[in-house]
Amino acid sequence: MLLRSYLPVIVFAGLGVIVGGTLAMVNGLVGPRRPSRVKSEPYECGLPSEVSRTFRFGVSFYMIAMLFILFDIEVVFLYPVGVILRAAHSVFVLIEVGVFVVLLGVALAYVWRRGALDWR
Numbered sequence: 791m792l793l794r795s796y797l798p799v800i801v802f803a804g805l806g807v808i809v810g811g812t813l814a815m816v817n818g819l820v821g822p823r824r825p826s827r828v829k830s831e832p833y834e835c836g837l838p839s840e841v842s843r844t845f846r847f848g849v850s851f852y853m854i855a856m857l858f859i860l861f862d863i864e865v866v867f868l869y870p871v872g873v874i875l876r877a878a879h880s881v882f883v884l885i886e887v888g889v890f891v892v893l894l895g896v897a898l899a900y901v902w903r904r905g906a907l908d909w910r
Contacts, residue, residue: 850906850908853906854906854907857906857907861894861897861898864890864894865894867890868890871886871887871890872887
């Protein structure tokens with residue numbers, strides 16, 4: 791009985807592995823191979839690795855990255871609330887979402903006014 795409930799997931803994962811492996815194998819056999827010195831050099835984060843050893847990012851880069859992650863994670867929590875709202879049709883949940891969005895807006899206005907979003 792338990793296997794029957796997991797059978798679609800197992801079939802889907804198996805098909806994904808088969809299709810992915812087949813496409814990777816065909817790409818390796820048929821795809822063009824034109825190696826060069828430039829293509830074999832390491833390249834990371836939009837900068838060649840020689841530059842990134844001595845290059846220092848400013849504090850504003852990290853501030854914007856942390857704020858993006860913070861607001862992104864907070865907005866992710868709106869999805870489960872939306873599912874609850876759809877199932878319950880509750881005015882209370884709608885008010886909670888409204889308060890949450892207003893608080894996010896206030897926080898965004900605060901960090902914007904403090905200059906944390908200015909790229910220097």
